[in-house]
Every structure is written in structure tokens, then in C-alpha cells.
Amino acid sequence: MDERDAALDAAHEAAREFLASLPDRPVWPRASVEEMTAAFGGPLPRTGRPAPDLIRDLAARADPGLVAIPGGRFFGFVIGGTLPAALAADWLVSTWDQNSGSSAMTTATVALERVAGDWLLEILDLPRGASVGFVTGAQVSNFVCLSVARHALLRRRGWDFTREGLHGSPPIRLVVGRDRHGSIDRAARFLGLGEADTVVVDSDDDGRMRPDALAAALDEAPADAAAIVCLQAGEVHTGAFDPFAELIPIAKTHAAWVHVDGAFGLWAAASPRLHALTWGVDAADSWTTDAHKTLNVPYDCGMAIVRDPADSIAMFRAGGDYLMYTGFDPWDVTPELSRRARGVPVWAALASLGRDGVEALVDRLHANARRLERGLRAIPGVTVVCAPDFTQVMFRLDDDDATQALGRAVLQEGTAALTGAHWRGRAVLRCSMSSWVTTDQDIDLTLAAITRLTSPAAV
Structure with a gap:
């Protein structure tokens, strides 16, 4: 029982540290899957380890390969964050x-x-x-x-x-x-x-x-x-x-x-x-x-x-x-x-939000998409492919290679995460406004990063 309590305390501490890091950590992983495999791999040890020590080591080793999905600037695929009550x-x-x-x-x-x-x-x-x-x-x-x-x-x-x-x-x-x-x-x-x-x-x-x-x-x-x-x-x-x-x-x-x-x-x-x-x-x-x-x-x-x-x-x-x-x-x-x-x-999640809270959450996600759309339209060289009916925003540059290069640069730069795709034969970048923690500042930081990366000096 003492070991279980200590292991839970270690997990709680690691979870709090991860959540606290979200505003500043790069959104995309900093280590490849091969690097993460090397960090965790090797022969299975003959002897075990105390659970609290293992949990602390697990969190430390995993950190470079973690995606900041619960943060406010993960816009890839269609993935929400985690409400406090749900977590x-x-x-x-x-x-x-x-x-x-x-x-x-x-x-x-x-x-x-x-x-x-x-x-x-x-x-x-x-x-x-x-x-x-x-x-x-x-x-x-x-x-x-x-x-x-x-x-x-x-x-x-x-x-x-x-x-x-x-x-x-x-x-x-x-x-x-x-x-x-x-x-x-x-x-x-x-x-x-x-x-x-x-x-x-x-x-x-x-x-x-x-x-x-x-x-x-x-x-x-x-x-x-x-x-x-x-x-x-x-x-x-x-x-x-x-x-x-x-x-x-x-x-x-x-x-x-x-x-x-x-x-x-x-x-x-x-x-x-x-x-x-x-x-x-x-x-x-x-x-x-x-x-x-x-x-x-x-x-x-x-x-x-x-x-x-x-x-x-x-x-x-x-x-x-x-x-x-x-x-x-x-x-x-x-x-x-x-x-x-x-x-x-x-x-x-439903009990913590109530009906009004769910409505407000959905409306806020849509408002975030509209704010991102307006900001993207103001960036030279960016074309918004379609106005967001709901939470999806899609845009591209004039050239497909440049669009794909921008997608890679955004992930490497680390401010935000968005993902690439093809639409009607053209390369595009997709942003899904799905997280409850996304703020106006998160959107503005993302727009600033895209502006930097599409500027003549960056290209």
C-alpha cells in the first residue's frame, strides 16, 4: 500500500509538471520515434524497480517525445484537449x-x-x-x-x-x-x-x-x-x-x-x-x-x-x-x-459544463476558427480555401511545395501544430479548433509564427 501511494504521488507530480509546461513547451515532439525507442529499449532487466522511481524515470524519459495536445496551440488532425473534470x-x-x-x-x-x-x-x-x-x-x-x-x-x-x-x-x-x-x-x-x-x-x-x-x-x-x-x-x-x-x-x-x-x-x-x-x-x-x-x-x-x-x-x-x-x-x-x-x-464533462457550458464551448471553438481565418486572410501570400462553417480552417500558399514546406517549418518552429493534406488536387494546411484551452493569445501567437515563416526573409 505504501508503494502504491508513493507511485500515485509520483504520477500526480509528473502530471502537474507536464500540464504546467504546456504554455511554453514546443507543441510538436522534440525526439523521433527511433530516439524514443532507444530511450526506453534494451533488454528487459532481470530485476524490477520500485514503482515510484520507475514512474519518475518514465516521465523524464518520455518528455521529449510528448506532444502538447492538451495545450492551447495544438490544431492538428481533429483532437480536443481534456477538461479538468474529465481528466x-x-x-x-x-x-x-x-x-x-x-x-x-x-x-x-x-x-x-x-x-x-x-x-x-x-x-x-x-x-x-x-x-x-x-x-x-x-x-x-x-x-x-x-x-x-x-x-x-x-x-x-x-x-x-x-x-x-x-x-x-x-x-x-x-x-x-x-x-x-x-x-x-x-x-x-x-x-x-x-x-x-x-x-x-x-x-x-x-x-x-x-x-x-x-x-x-x-x-x-x-x-x-x-x-x-x-x-x-x-x-x-x-x-x-x-x-x-x-x-x-x-x-x-x-x-x-x-x-x-x-x-x-x-x-x-x-x-x-x-x-x-x-x-x-x-x-x-x-x-x-x-x-x-x-x-x-x-x-x-x-x-x-x-x-x-x-x-x-x-x-x-x-x-x-x-x-x-x-x-x-x-x-x-x-x-x-x-x-x-x-x-x-x-x-x-457534461456535468461540469452543464447545457449552457457545452453551448459556450462549442460557440467558442467556432469563434476561434473565425478569428484564425480573419488573421490568415491578412497574411500576404496566404489563401484561405473556405470559410469555416464550424471548427475547421484550411489554407494554402500559391505554390504546393511552399505550402508543404510551411507545414514542416511550423512544426519545427514549435509554436503550434497543424497538419497538411490535399484538397481538390492542391496541397493545403489544416487547423482544427478543438481545444477548450485555446485563447485569443494562442491564435495570435500562431498567426505571428506563420507570418514570420512566410516572410521573404524566412523563405
């Missing part, structure tokens, strides 16, 4: 060590996740009573939702997937937008659906699926094929939202299952100012979102939401006569039996 709750989750699949056994954490799920549906204005499965992230959430969709569509056509499997089953077509996230294609591969089973629908210049193109694609589909239509709330480059109020009725006239990948964008529904971006999304059949993005809870915490819990249960209900069952268990709606109580930090 502290996550420490408790590890301490409690509850296997949160069974409603009969781990009653406290399952209840917390149930309440968090109910609050989530309320805030996102999705159908009350939908199943909310807590998974690792948006990738697994998309897999879960598409698995449920396939099972349900086959059942509606009289095919018992649980008994018959896929051999000889009615065909399933996956209908996706041109600018869908790659996790949709990856989830499809997990399900055994390949490019031949995928219909790609054209999108507009900002990445929104075109209603006329969806109607044409579904009209041309084989009569015996069932369709899963995948829409998105928040294109990962532009932040654009598909026009759900137009697209979903088209899909429903063809008896399609509609899934919405809203890893970060579904949270726009929490703001009266931005709610229009998600109008009509509640008519879908399943939704993906990710709390470690816009809600700012620790990794890992995705949510797979399905309108009818019976569809989730039919696909995922667990087996095993040794298990303890109730009427509804968390393991009935996701692939996992054993898992940590990853929904507890969601409960803590």
Missing part, C-alpha cells in the same frame, strides 16, 4: 478498474454511462431512447453502426445473418460521398465490403454530398440491393455539413439505412447559433461521434448511437452461460465484453 474522472476510472460490460456487476459505472448517454442524446437533439455504445473512437463507432445496419437490412429482407452468415445473402451497397472520411472505407473493409460494393456520390466544392447525385445513384442501384447511405456532419478538411434535410428523405424513399459520421460535427447541435448545420440529422438511423474531439474528454471515447436499440442488440448480444445478464447490458450494443468505463469522463 480527474479518468484517473478514477483507472483506479476503480471496473469491467463495465455488465449491468449486474459494475452498477455504478454502467449507471453513469447510461445517464451520460441520455444527456448526449438530449444535447445533440437525437431520438431519445436510442442506444449509446461507448467505444474507442469514431473508427470503431463507424464499424459498429455499419455492422448494425447490415444486420438490420438483411433481416428486413428475410435473411438471418446470425444463422446463415453472409454466403448467399442479398447484396448490400454502401453509398458514400466523394469526400467521406477514410474511416468509413476502413469500417467497410472490416465488414467484408470492398470497392465493388461501394457507390461514390459526387459532392460540391466544399465536400457536401449533392442531393441530385444521391437520387441518381439510388435510382440506378440494382433492385435486389439494400443500401447503407453514409452522410457526414463535418467534413474533415472544410468542416462542411451534408444537407441532411434534403438527403435523408431521398435515402428513405429507397428504404436505405442512413448513417451519419459526425465525429466532431454533431456537436454543432448543442449551439442555437450553429444548430442549423445539423437540421434533419435526427431522421437518420445511426450516428457516430467522438467525445475526445469537441467535448474534450481523454482518449479513448467514441459513441456509436443507433435509433432502435433492438437493432444493436440483434447484432451484438453477448453469449456465454457464465456471464451475468440483465435486460440490457453495455456489451449488448458494442463488440467488447471487457472494457474500462470510458463513458464516465463523458458524464463528468
